[in-house]
Amino acid sequence: MLGGGNFTFSANGTFVYLAGTEQQSRTISWVERSGRKQSLHATPGVYFTPRFSPDGKRLAFAVGSGNGSNLWVKDLDRDAPLRLSFLDGENRWPVWTPDSKNIVFKSVGSKPGLYWIRADGAGEVQRLTDGKLDESPYSISPDGKRLAFRQVGNGGSQDIFTSAIEGDPAHPKLGKPDLFLGTPFLEVEPAFSPDGRWLAYVSMESGQVEVYVRPFRGPGSRWQISSGGGFYPVWSRDGHELLYQSLDNRVMAVSYTAKGDAFTPRNAAAWPEAHVMYLGGASAMWDLAPDGKRLMMILPQGDENQKLPTHLTFLLNFFDELQRRGTGQGK
Numbered sequence: 001m002l003g004g005g006n007f008t009f010s011a012n013g014t015f016v017y018l019a020g021t022e023q024q025s026r027t028i029s030w031v032e033r034s035g036r037k038q039s040l041h042a043t044p045g046v047y048f049t050p051r052f053s054p055d056g057k058r059l060a061f062a063v064g065s066g067n068g069s070n071l072w073v074k075d076l077d078r079d080a081p082l083r084l085s086f087l088d089g090e091n092r093w094p095v096w097t098p099d100s101k102n103i104v105f106k107s108v109g110s111k112p113g114l115y116w117i118r119a120d121g122a123g124e125v126q127r128l129t130d131g132k133l134d135e136s137p138y139s140i141s142p143d144g145k146r147l148a149f150r151q152v153g154n155g156g157s158q159d160i161f162t163s164a165i166e167g168d169p170a171h172p173k174l175g176k177p178d179l180f181l182g183t184p185f186l187e188v189e190p191a192f193s194p195d196g197r198w199l200a201y202v203s204m205e206s207g208q209v210e211v212y213v214r215p216f217r218g219p220g221s222r223w224q225i226s227s228g229g230g231f232y233p234v235w236s237r238d239g240h241e242l243l244y245q246s247l248d249n250r251v252m253a254v255s256y257t258a259k260g261d262a263f264t265p266r267n268a269a270a271w272p273e274a275h276v277m278y279l280g281g282a283s284a285m286w287d288l289a290p291d292g293k294r295l296m297m298i299l300p301q302g303d304e305n306q307k308l309p310t311h312l313t314f315l316l317n318f319f320d321e322l323q324r325r326g327t328g329q330g331k
Contacts, residue, residue, distance in 0.1 A: 025044040025045065025046065025300075025301040026044065026045065026046065026047050026277070026298050026299060026300055026301055027039065027041065027042050027043070027044060027045075027298075027299055027301050028040045028041035028042075028047060028050065028059075028061070028296060028297070028298055028299075029296070029297055029299050030289075030294045030295070030296060031271065031273070031274050031294065031295040031296070031297050032293070032294050032295075033271060033272065033293070033294075034272065035271075035272035035273035035274070037273075037299075040059070040076075040296055041059075041074060041079075041081070044301045045063050045064070046063065046064030046065070046069075047061050047062065047063060047064070047285075047298045048061065048062040048063075048064065048069060048092050048285070048298070049061060049062050049092045049093050049094060049284055049285075050284075050285070050286070050287050050296055050298060051094045051095065051096060051287055052096075052287050052288075052289060052290055052296065053096050053100040053119065054096055054098050054099070054100050054237075054290065055100040055290070056076070056289065056290035056291065057075065057076055057077065057100065058073050058074060058075055058076060058100070058119065059073070059074045059076060059296065060072070060073050060074075060084075060094040060096065060103055060119070061074070061094070061298075062090075062091060062092040062093075062094070063083075067089075068088055068089050068090055068091070068109065069090050069091055069092055070083060070084070070085040070086065070087065070091045071083070071084040071085040071091055071092070071094055071103070071105055071117075072084060073103075073119055073121075082120075082121050083121075084103070084117055084119070084121055085105065085107070085115070085117065085125065087107050087109055087111070087115075087125070088109040088110055089107060089108045089109020089110065089112070090106075090107070090108040090109065091105060091106070091107045091108075091109070091115075092105065092106060093105055093106040093136055093137055093138075095137045095138060095139060095140055095147070096119070096140070097140055097144055097169075098140060098141075098142055098143070098144045099144065100119065101118065101119055101120075101169065102116060102117065102118055102119060102169055102172075103116070103117055103118075103119050104116055104128070104137045104140070104147060105117070105137065106135065106136050106137060107131070108131075111127065111131075112130070112131030113127055113128065113129040113130050113131035113135070114127075114128040114129045114131075114135050114137055114147075114149070114174070115127055115128060116128055116172045118169070123170065126171070126172055128172065128173070128174045129174065133151040133152050134151060134152055135149045135150070135151040135161075136149055136150050136151075136188070137149045138150070138188075138189055138190050138191060139190055139191045139192045139199075140165070140192070141162075141192050141196050141216075142192060142194060142195065142196045143196060144165065145164060145165055146162045146163065146164055146165060147162065147163050147165055147174065148160065148161075148162045148180070148190035148191070148192060148199065149161055149162070149163070149190070150187065150188040150189070150190065151177065153179065153182040154182070155182065155184060157182070157183070157184055157185065157186060157187075158186050158187060158188050159179060159180075159181060159182035159183075159187050160179075160180045160181045160182070160187045160188070160190045160199075160201055161177040161178060161179055161180060162177070162178050162180050162190075163175050163176065163177050163178065164176075180199065180216075181201065181203075181214070183203075183205065185203055185204045185205045186202075186203065186204040186209075187201055187202070187203045187204075188201070188202050189201055189202040189231060189232060189233060191233045191234065191235060192216065192235075193213075193216075193235050193239070193258075194235055194236075194237055194238075194239045195239060196216060197215060197216060197217070197258065198213050198214065198215060198216060198258065198263060199213070199214055199215075199216045200212070200213050200225065200233035200235065200242055201213075201214070201233065202230070202231045202232075202233065206224075208229050208247075209229055209230065209231045209247075210224055210225075210226045210227075210229060210230055211224070211225040211226040211230040211231065211233045211242075211244045212224055212225060213225055213242070213263050213265070215261065215263075220261055221261075221263075223263050223264075223265055225242055225244065225254050225265050225268075226244050226246070226252070226254075226268070227268065228246070228247065229246060229247035230244040230245065230246055230247070230252065231244060231245055232244055232245040232284045232286075234287060234288050236288060236292040237290050237291075237292060238292050239258075240255055240256070240292075241253050241254065241255050241256070241292065242254050242256060242265070243288055245276055245278070245284075245286070246270075249275055249276045249277075249278050250270045250271070250274060250275060250276070251270065251271045251274040251276060251286060251295060252268040252269065252270055252271075253268065253269050253270075253271060254266060254267070254268045254269075271295060274286075274295055274297065276297060277297075277298055277299065277300070285297065285298040286298065
């Protein structure tokens with residue numbers, strides 16, 4: 001919901017929240033490695049979950065209005081954003097197909113679930129799931145054949161699944177979900193590497209959110225990428241860096257090499273002055289341009305250097321605490 005608390009929780013009882021407001025007016029800006037900022041979309045609005053098209057020509061983002069939000073697409077060569085979705089409730093989390101022609105997104109409203117829509121606004125929106133398992137889309141494989149998403153697993157925790165994308169672009173369907181990673185811990189935010197060999201994701205197996213990498217196909221090791229907490233993994237298109245957001249809301253870049261079954265990450269380096277708004281849940285507020293040279297960030301209107309809230313609070317065993325309070329114990 002817009003204007004409410006910024007929080008999220010996993011089914012195994014970990015509750016995370018951040019003080020702040022979702023209703024603050026914002027703009028969208030380029031941020032270079034030098035720290036220099038330049039306006040990309042100066043019109044003030046309540047923006048969320050921006051994502052570049054793979055060809056780098058367009059930007060998809062959600063615009064909040066009243067008690068909901070809908071998807072828009074901006075042609076980066078023209079200042080003429082196009083509204084894509086017209087559904088009630090929250091419509092965010094756009095994921096582009098590799099050919100930059102279609103978008104998968106999540107709707108939370110009277111007809112929840114995952115949807116498919118053409119990026120040029122033509123044709124009808126296609127409903128892919130009924131939303132009963134609270135799926136959130138994150139990434140499509142480079143060959144366009146599989147969608148990676150998180151949903152509630154058999155144990156009640158948030159797990160990572162992939163599904164085959166079947167049918168044709170005018171009548172797409174999702175195949176049966178295949179479990180990629182399911183443990184008692186929270187696992188979310190899967191992201192395919194540019195060559196499709198690896199999947200980056202976020203897990204709380206260590207007690208806090210960290211970014212990891214595993215091979216997508218077949219058995220193999222897993223490598224921890226972040227240190228001291230991290231989330232929202234984003235691969236560079238050239239196959240040399242993996243970026244993530246730190247717990248103090250900086251954008252960190254990790255260079256790596258991948259040879260055979262081995263993935264070797266190096267030390268993380270922060271983008272200067274790249275402090276990101278954080279609204280909880282899956283509302284990422286930045287993306288890496290396809291050329292790998294600039295970030296796109298949603299920033300507070302009128303003061304791009306404004307200090308943003310950075311303190312995250314984690315409450316473990318939250319459901320147990322609610323049960324104790326409900327039975328009158330632990331007071």
